[in-house]
Amino acid sequence: MGCGMAVDANRVIAGGVLIFVEPEEFRKFLELKKRPLLIVGETGGFRKTKLTMTTYDGALIITRGEVEVPKNAILVRTENLSLGK
Template identity: 80%
Template sequence: MGRGMTVDANRVIAGGVLVFVEPETFKKFLELKERPLVIVGETGGFKKVKLTMTTYDGALIITRGEVELSETAIVVKARELSLGK
């Protein structure tokens, strides 16, 4: 399947624009950049879900929960977070 990193996505929406992965896989994406941009926040109505996100080659990589971040990460804490509509 080529070179580089192969990951299993839990869910892919809109042709690969949003890619949901497990926290272990998410950490691998963070390791690919020296200063990754990471967005953290909560989404949902009555049941809030914590999400951590980063970008990679035009895709938004998302995992549920919080992930331990390196000191070099640039963190954006979203007051409100929506993944669609």
């Protein structure tokens, strides 16, 4: 069965849908949009983790760390990022 793009996800949480991927896979999603929306921030309490997120067809695609921001992207930076509740 063929498909346009295959991505390996670290974790998928159904019901949201949150998809955690490696930075290389994340960049593939950015290439699919003319003006990708990127959200960059830190989550966690004592041990902060930097995350970068974008949306694709109703899913929230997430990677750890920061990635190179395309020139055509819309960038939202936040100091406090929450993934739930």
